[in-house]
Amino acid sequence: MANLMQAVQYSSYGGGASALKHVELPVPKPSKDEVLVKVEAASVNPVDWKIQAGVMRFLLPAKFPCTPGTDIAGEVVGLGPGVTTFAVGDKVSSWLGLKKGGSLAEYAVAPITSTVKRPEGVSARDGASLGVAGSTALQALRxxxxxxxxxxxxxxxxxxITAASGGVGTYAVQLAKLEGAHVTATCGARNVDLIRSLGADEVLDYNTPEGKQLKSPSGKKYDAVFHCAHYQPFSYFKPQLTPDGKVLDLTPSGNLLLSMAAQRLTFAKQKFVTFLTPPNVDALNLLTNFTKEGKLKAVVDSTYPLSRAEDAWARSIDGHATGKIIVTVVGE
Structure with missing residues (x-):
């Protein structure tokens, strides 16, 4: 195995895709309870460039220079001291964690507490899609x-489910239907048929009056809103909620924290809750099994080689991706 690897880094807050630099780094060494993975595929998530932009600084301060990215699929090529649950040669999927990162590289160190074996039938592309997006959808709903x-x-x-055509939204639609929910979803007109194909019962074009008002065509009030779009105040959702309905907001921001603080001052049964997903190996295992069984599929917007990781980054920042953005490393 080589001592050096290709990777992508940035060295300060801001700059977007143009601030990403291709560098050569030493291959990292796994510590206790870690494995070294030869990365086959990774995915880019909005949280990755939000960390770079400093939007997440109050929760997730970046350490520079930063090799970004959290989701990988690949092959175990090294074991940290005391690791017995994995072996060299195992195909795995892993969530490296938002604070640590490191997925946009040829090799990455993965904690065994958020790494699962990837069975035959679950591709590297599928495995690299599950970490942030799939786990956020599953854990918030669970x-x-x-x-x-x-x-x-x-x-x-x-x-x-708002912005249902994004990475989290496409998984949320499928997972909600596995639980027998009645799903109303919003997305752009070009993705209406896709979201219906994933199982949504009602799909609203967010540019129509009904879509902007979030009104279910069947007149149903929502027990829960899974909000994957840009921040909206609680008052925007309140008219469409059941008396004890919840809004699960997945777009942390300063405005959101103020709204949450205001909600905590009330005794209303309706709730506005933010959710920043922690790594969870049980969730990743369940998602992997659902994928193997054909109950869950990754919707992939686009695929880029590591040598064009900045294009994948720009695509995510653009905000119009349908499903997941994948960066391939092995065999690019």
Whole structure:
């Protein structure tokens, strides 16, 4: 194995895609409870460039120089001290963690606490799509809505998913339907048929009056809103909620924190909740199994080689990607 690797880094806040630099770095060494992975594919998520932009500085301060990215799929080529749950040659998917990063490189160190074996039938592209997007969708629905994904859900819930054609949204639609929810989704006109094909019961073009007002065509009020779009105040959603409905906002910002603080001062049953997903190996295992069983699929917007990682970064910043943006490393 080589001692040096190709990687992508940035050295300060700001600059967007143009600030990404291709560099040569020493191949990292795994520590206790870590494995070294030869990266086959990675994905770019909005949270990655938000960290670079400094938007997430209050929660996730960057350490410079920074090799960004959190989601990888690849092959284990080295074991840290005491690691017995993985072996060299294992195909894996891993979420490196938002604070550590390191996915836009030929090799990455992955914690075993957020790494799972990737079975045959789950491609590197699929495996690299699951970390942030799939886990955010699953854990928010499981931990905040209360769905267990074990077949025990008895009462149908009405769920609204905004920006349903994004990475998180495409997984959220599929996972919600696995739990038997009635799903209303919003997206642009060009993605209406796609979101219907993923199982949504009702799809609203967000540019229409109904889409802007979030009104279900069937008149249903929502038990939960899975908000994947830009920040909106709680008042924007409130008219469409059931008396104890929740808004799960996945776009952390200063405005959101103010809104949450205001909500905590009330005793209303309706709630506005932010959610920043922590790594969870159980969630990643469940998502991998769903993918293997054909119950879940990755929607891929575009694929770029590592040598064009800045184009993938720019595509994500543009905000119009449908599903996931993938960076291939092996065999590019």
């Amino acid at each position: 931990d905040l809505v209360g769905w267990k994904f074990d077949g025990s859900q008895q009462t149908q819930k009405n769920l609204l």
